[in-house]
Amino acid sequence: MRAISGGRAFHLQHLRPSPPCRALTPTIGAALLSHTAPMSRPHRRRLPQGFLPSLEPGVSAVHLCRRVLSAASSVSLDDMLQGELDSAKGELQKHEAVGAFQKIPMVMPATDILMSAQRKSRNVPPTKGIANIAKRERNKGAKQLDALMKELSVPLRTYTENFPKRKHLHPYERSLIELTFGEGYYEQVIGRVDALRKRITSVGKQHASVCAKSTTKREAEERLAEGRKKLEEAFQQGKHAIDDLVNVAKALRSMPVVDLHIPTLCLVGSPNVGKSSLVRVLSSGKPEVCSYPFTTRGVLMGHIVSNHERFQVTDTPGLLTRHDDDRNNIERLTLAVLSYLPIAVLYVHDLSEDCGTSVADQYTTYKHIKERFGDRLWLDVISKCDLLGKTAPTNFYCDNSDNELAQYKSFGPEGAIQVSVPGEIGIVELKERVHELLTSQMARIKAEQGGHETQETGTDGS
Ligand SMILES: Nc1nc2c(ncn2[C@@H]2O[C@H](COP(=O)(O)OP(=O)(O)OP(=O)(O)O)[C@@H](O)[C@H]2O)c(=O)[nH]1
């Protein structure tokens, strides 16, 4: 297996590492998560408890609207049903596709929109053939104000219409939006841009109409100048919404691209256990590796190319030992990956406790995650086995072989393989096992795709 270059990461940039093993409180976690906008904004508040469970996976309901057919309609019942099925399929596809963030429009900074609008509108001439000076001037004034209004508002309409509606996003991307910006922020920014567009339209229409009623050349000139001033003021007042949208677009576009049809390995475990070190060994991903917890604060994608096969690898933030409702947004990113992407799990255990989390705590977290996501294909790895002494973990001291935790402390989960990155121990075996796991994952994906296709054929044929 060979790793190709160019892993892509999305990090919650402004987070600071915590001291080893100190649990982040949810409030701190959420506050730390302010990605693009200042913390002082009211929408930066902490997410409500139990937020993530409300984003449970599942196909969104598709509502088929009833069609009202007039008596004269020539559309047959079959055509109608087919149309409804097609639109339902379209809706489903909309819901199931990922990659919406790569298609969002480029947003021009507010200053550029204003400068371009001013320049273009000033070049608008009066309608040809108006001999009367006053009439010509008021015609020009009204046309220029109308042009300025349109040049300012049309880009805003394009943005608000082309940013994806959250309800149409894949649940994974939906949760990324929520966890990155905070609850409701995405819609709020788009709403503010739309409100600015409406305001510009209203001010522009009003002043163009006033200018069109001017009786003298001078009056028309004054009304044009006044209209320009009011439009520019209105734009300046609301321009922060556009700049916020620029930041939202930037953050969304930089999120890692995931292909649901390619098998994906997801590294999971407590903080600082060695997940990122293994991602670097296994794939093209080059996540930061440091000796403190929460070095990884976002989801990172790497790739593995083996012969003609291509696989994805995601690094994730570490999980602390606590209830899911108490997790900070960084940890919730990991749960979002586990919940919504068709991944195979590589769970990393550090039995040396070098990571700063006790083996008992790691076990509690492991059991919880295994219980919740045990239906995924799964491989357990004991990391840092160079720190466990020269002998393999099977020779470790075991005080009570009947005790689950004692077993875990000594051997890790059943079937776990032991590796060391600096010692280069177990890496070849790990790569082989990962390849087997991802090949099985490919078979799962194909079986599921086959299932969907059969369902669709069945539906079409009925
Ligand atoms: N001795 C030893 N140290 C290791 C090994 N693997 C990783 N480390 C060290 O463990 C520390 C944490 O490694 P990372 O790969 O950043 O761990 P992580 O799980 O990604 O950490 P977070 O992103 O903070 O959750 C670093 O100092 C690594 O150098 C190993 O096999 N042996």
Ligand SMILES: [Mg+2]
């Ligand atoms: Mg890491």
